Amino acid sequence: MEQRSSDRYRVAVIGAGPSGLYAAAALLASGEPIDVDVIDRLPAPYGLVRYGVAPDHVKMKSVIRVLRKPFEPAHVEFLGGVPIGEGGFPLDALREHVHAVVHATGSSVDRALGVPGEDLAGSLGSGAFVSWYCGHPDHVDLDPPLDHPGVAVVGAGNVALDVARVLARTADEMAETDVPGPVLDALRSSAVRDVHVLVRRGPQHVRFTPAELRQIGDLAHADVLVHDDGLLAAGVDAPEDRRQRQNLDMLTEWTANAATRAPRRVHLRFLRTPVEVLGTGTGGRVSGIVVERNAIDADGRVRGTGETEVLDVGLVVRAIGYAAEPIPGLPFDAATGTVPNAAGRVVRDGTPVPGAYVTGWIKRGPTGVIGTNKGDAQETVQAVLEDLPGLPAPARPEPAALRAALAEHGVRPVDWTAWLRLDAEEVRRGGLRGAERVKVARMAEMLESALGSPVGGAPTPG
Ligand SMILES: Cc1cc2nc3c(=O)[nH]c(=O)nc-3n(C[C@H](O)[C@H](O)[C@H](O)COP(=O)(O)OP(=O)(O)OC[C@H]3O[C@@H](n4cnc5c(N)ncnc54)[C@H](O)[C@@H]3O)c2cc1C
Incomplete structure (x- = not known):
């Protein structure tokens, strides 16, 4: 991981699905001095590519090779297993650490x-x-x-x-x-x-x-x-x-x-x-x-x-389709199941909410294919890049401060290296069944594979 300094911008992307990862890639590609944290409530990245795209659509899942690029080599930080908002790490607390937050949390309600x-x-x-x-x-x-x-x-x-x-x-x-x-x-x-x-x-x-x-x-x-x-x-x-x-x-x-x-x-x-x-x-x-x-x-x-x-x-x-859940602290349009926005800038009563952005299904509703999220994310990142110079500096921009705040909340994030351990375990299980991978589904087992925490017994094949 590169040395980070407080004269750089920091942006948190919440949601490691396609839209969040395309946003992270676009932030990185801008060449601006921006540090990006990609946060997901799950220990595994890729959102609906992992948890929606049908298991027999193997070719479709190969988009993962593109989506993981911001992490390899590690230009972007992955903080998996970190739910933001209700019951998780508060959004306000996260805002203390970053200039801007890109919400990419999808639509998951039937x-x-x-x-x-x-x-x-x-x-x-x-x-x-x-x-x-x-x-x-x-x-x-x-x-x-x-x-x-x-x-x-x-x-x-x-x-x-x-x-x-x-x-x-x-x-x-x-x-x-x-x-x-x-x-x-x-x-x-x-x-x-x-x-x-x-x-x-x-x-x-x-x-x-x-x-x-x-x-x-x-x-x-x-x-x-x-x-x-x-x-x-x-x-x-x-x-x-x-x-x-x-x-x-x-x-x-x-x-x-x-x-x-x-x-x-x-x-x-x-x-x-x-x-x-x-x-x-x-x-x-x-x-x-x-x-x-x-x-x-x-x-x-x-x-x-x-x-x-x-x-x-x-x-x-x-x-028959999906709807999104409101994000506490952000406006929400229940009719469309989206966060009101103008080209990705969150808008409340016609006025942009400083430092708050959306991309993906939470921005436009549950439509389009995986690739649709790329242009969508690029539009949002354009808005972020235009606004960053005018946004107030966060109170606690150092990466260690966010980690410490998460630890105070009892959260031990799954970083990219830890995710790769879980990934390797899934590939190992796949080998035992003649498949490319076999998913680890139980949260305790996922965390054990990723972090090595002593939670439950040793993993069993499949
Ligand atoms: C069943 C199904 C099958 C599909 N199959 C295909 C297909 O074959 N081909 C195709 O092109 N498209 C397919 N799609 C569409 C594609 O998956 C979507 O376009 C895409 O995943 C939307 O991306 P997203 O990033 O907006 O949301 P998501 O992929 O849903 O990602 C959202 C991420 O946010 C995280 N998150 C949510 N809440 C929080 C929180 N509070 N804190 C932290 N993290 C949070 C979630 O864990 C998730 O990782 C399918 C969709 C579904 C539902």
């Missing part, structure tokens, strides 16, 4: 369907379900019920397809990915046979990424069956959007598919809206889902017909 029965056991948001199979320490004990042949996945986006694919893959296929051992065990004993993807609109409307949809068709051990009430056979107007046309062509081709002896089936059910999740007894668990059939009216609008059907499912995963 949107609700707003239908009766949604809170039954076995009715989950995709955020929780995806976090579970991705080995997020907050969801290690989720224990989703996979003991029933039917599962409903509600949503018409790529996340719905990710969830359906993971459920439809065989355990042997998933063993080649980084899913934690207990997740693999659960998938191995899964009784799931029929994965119903419920899409409110018609096949001509869906905006899946065609490559994602293709992967459903390419599943080696699952049939894909299209349920469109004969819409495609009757003929629909070709959409103007190229991706929608590609999706439509694929779906039209698949209408000819018939069920084979494959162990699993993915049913793409169009023009279906869930209206109630059924359960067994009070406080019981999911036993089915009531779905209303929709029709497309003369104006091209999707309307409920009042006609319903019940699907026999034991698990419902809703993949």
